[in-house]
Amino acid sequence: MTSATTMTAALAPVHREQLMTLAREVSYAAGSRMFEEGRRADRFWIVRTGTVALDLHVPGRRPAVIETLGHGELIGWSWHYPPYLWHLGAEATSPVRAWEFDAEAVRAMCVADPEIGRAVAVWVGRVVAQRLHASRVRLLDLYAPYGAGDLL
Numbered sequence: 001m002t003s004a005t006t007m008t009a010a011l012a013p014v015h016r017e018q019l020m021t022l023a024r025e026v027s028y029a030a031g032s033r034m035f036e037e038g039r040r041a042d043r044f045w046i047v048r049t050g051t052v053a054l055d056l057h058v059p060g061r062r063p064a065v066i067e068t069l070g071h072g073e074l075i076g077w078s079w080h081y082p083p084y085l086w087h088l089g090a091e092a093t094s095p096v097r098a099w100e101f102d103a104e105a106v107r108a109m110c111v112a113d114p115e116i117g118r119a120v121a122v123w124v125g126r127v128v129a130q131r132l133h134a135s136r137v138r139l140l141d142l143y144a145p146y147g148a149g150d151l152l
Contacts (some may be wrong), residue, residue: 004126005045005073005123005126006030007019007072008072010122010123011119011120011123012121015115015120017076017117018109018113019106019109020099020143021040022101022102023046023101023128024100024101025048025097025098026045026097027095027096027097028050028096029092030050030092030094030096031091032092032093033089034090034092034095035076035086036086036092037086037087037088039085039086039118040085041076041078041079041084041103041109042084042103043098043100043101043102043103044052044074044076044101045072045076045100045101045118046073046076046098046099046101046108047069047071047072047096047097048070048096048097048098048099049071049095049096050096050098051069051070051089051094051096052068052090052091052092052093052096052105053065053067053068053090053093054066054067054068054069054089054131055088056089056135057089061138063089064138064139066088066131066134066135067131067135068093074124076089076090077124077127077128079103079106080107080109080120080124084103108130127135
């Protein structure tokens with residue numbers, strides 16, 4: 001993931017401070033599922049330590065790992081867009097410490113303050129674009145006859 005998609009790089013200090021007023025510290029053991037594809041997306045996380053694998057359900061197979069995320073990265077963007085359902089699943093691949101945010105509270109903050117709302121929307125949009133690219137490359141690697149090749 002590019003640095004432009006981490007919270008620190010994407011949000012101005014004043015917006016980070018506002019957002020962090022809604023954060024709570026959580027931890028996950030290695031192997032813990034953080035969320036499942038298709039279920040309600042009611043929160044998101046910023047990784048403090050550890051790694052999280054984003055995966056895609058593949059019928060008759062193990063979930064395909066699309067991307068592994070670490071320090072400073074946003075886990076989950078589906079909370080930002082109706083119908084608020086996870087598009088992927090996520091599993092802690094090592095012990096994870098993270099800041100967790102209640103999606104409804106963050107959306108309310110964004111409505112109340114259009115400046116932070118725009119900043120969060122641009123940040124989440126960048127993350128979605130990056131994840132879409134990573135998903136495309138990974139799925140081509142897994143399922144295309146000759147792999148993804150050089151898509152950049």
